[in-house]
Amino acid sequence: MTTPPKPPRRQQQRAINTRQRILDVAGQIFVKDGYRGASLTEICTRAQAPKASLYRHFPEGKFSIAKTIMTDTLSMDGLQPQRLKLQEVVDIGMILAYRISNEDAMEAALKLSFENDAPETYGTPWNDWSAFNTGQLTEAQERGELRPFVDLAEQADQLAGCWSGIVLISKTLDRDMSGVERRMSRYYMNFMDSVAIEDVRRQLDISTGRGAALMRAFYEGNSDEGDGGAGLDE
Incomplete structure (x- = not known):
């Protein structure tokens, strides 16, 4: 045959x-x-x-x-293991802020995630993202990077909620996504000031261009590959 x-x-x-x-x-x-x-x-x-x-x-x-x-858009593309776990917490937020500033599909995914019937139809990422954030913060706590008495689940939910809120506020005030990365950088600075121990906080890169730099490195490293990244629930 x-x-x-x-x-x-x-x-x-x-x-x-x-x-x-x-x-x-x-x-x-x-x-x-x-x-x-x-x-x-x-x-x-x-x-x-x-x-x-x-x-x-x-x-x-x-x-x-x-x-x-x-499923294709809300991925971990660009996220790399870091010496400090809290740096990874910053990195995924800044990566997604960069991507939503540059990719129509990211903005579409965010809008779709807020549709009233999303959980019953095509799904919503918020539970997965909160679980992912909880895992990241738990490991950061185990490494001694967090201040005592940080409520991990509560902070994980707030990370997801604040991220989406900042995006929506930026779109409303700027009429586009041009200010998202700047606002997100300021938010993560304030967040880390409240949860990270002082020595760790000083070592974190929370610059406005952090997400763009990580995505450039990802694109350069995968220029010959066609595979998508792992989803938030993987």
């Missing part, structure tokens, strides 16, 4: 490009109209993709697109 030939590389790349174009366009429409207001017809028209092509990539239509945006 002969082995069927593999699809031409050009055909594979075209399919990848179509899928990504659909996600990019859908992200912009979700930001503008929300999940319920988004139209598959508009997505197909703007993405220049027939509905048959859309359903080939996203079998459940709009639901599959929203689910993919949530």
Whole structure:
């Protein structure tokens, strides 16, 4: 029995490009109209993709697109192990602040996460992010980086809530995401002043450009790879 030939590389790349174009366009429409207001017809028209092509990539239509945006976008891309665990706590927040300033899909994922029926439909990342933050802070506590009596679960919830609140305030006041990284840097400075022991706090890099630098290093290190990052729940 002969082995069927593999699809031409050009055909594979075209399919990848179509899928990504659909996600990019859908992200912009979700930001503008929300999940319920988004139209598959508009997505197909703007993405220049027939509905048959859309359903080939996203079998459940709009639901599959929203689910993919949530799982593919909210990732740990760019996060690297650090000598201080609290530096990693800062880093993921600054990475996501940089990405939401530069990626439509990130803004779409944030908007989708606040839809009233998100938990019952395509999911929401907030429980996973709080659990991730709790794990990070727990390890920081075990390493002696935190002040005594820090409530780990409470602070983990506040990290997620403050991060999203700062993004929403920035979008409202600036009309865009240009001020997110600056505001996020200031928030993490204040947060670490309250929870980190003094010696650790002095060693943390909480500069405005921290997220951009980490993502540049990630892109350079993965320029020849096509894999996505691990999700928040992995």
